[in-house]
Amino acid sequence: MATIINCQEVGLQFDGGPNPILNNINLQIQAGEFVSIIGKSGSGKTSLLQMIGGLLTPSKGEIIVNGQNIMSPIDEMTYVFQKPVLLEWRNVLENVLLPIELKRRPNQVDRKKAEELLQPVGLAGHESKYPHELSGGMISRVTLARALLTAPKILLMDEPFSALDAMTKEQLQLELMELSVQFSTTVIFITHDLSEAVYLADRVVLLGKNPANIIREFSVPFQRPRLKDWKFEPSFTKIVKEIYDEIEGLSEDKE
């Protein structure tokens, strides 16, 4: 597999900030890989994702995505924010079509593709509904369909399911896993939920505050897509426990 995202010696310090938020980040992600990023609040997960997405400029080092030095957002990447942003005056289908419409007038092929995407994300039959008629889970499904419409090579997701109830979250995890495998999408996924991190990913990256860099990486050597019952298997809980112990082991003075 080829490296599609390459962070080399990346550092970030905000203007006027006393210490770097991130330091010496070296992270190589392979095309089609699913990587979860975890770490305590304030460890810089969102900042790292924003730098990879070209929304924030590193103070040090460089980030190369798909062969380009990242200076601003590029077409091959789609960013899914923690808070879903839907336009209230547009129905589900129109919200899904938004990324196309920002570039050009959607044609019949685009509409057909958008309608087809509503099926696997569980929104078939809801295309004419407006955001105020949707549940939180349905809104997340719209943002997932919208993110996948342009078939991005890379999906950057910042805690996309954190506000959902457990059952909806589980359903969306399954859908994301199926779709990312089907489209061979490279995904970087931030979460606070260890079980979610392990279940979805090929690799889990743990960020620490002090030092402000990658503390450890955990491989999840099981083929995707995975059955939802895998979460009850010892092979799954063993990895979750290993990560949990590592986080617990980070002494208070290190945080």
Ligand SMILES: Nc1ncnc2c1ncn2[C@@H]1O[C@H](COP(=O)(O)OP(=O)(O)OP(=O)(O)O)[C@@H](O)[C@H]1O
């Ligand atoms: N624009 C900014 N200017 C100055 N400091 C910032 C800015 N954005 C974030 N920070 C600081 O950078 C640190 C890392 O923030 P970031 O949001 O990347 O962490 P995080 O790991 O994603 O946190 P959380 O899990 O709470 O979402 C925090 O201490 C935050 O206060």
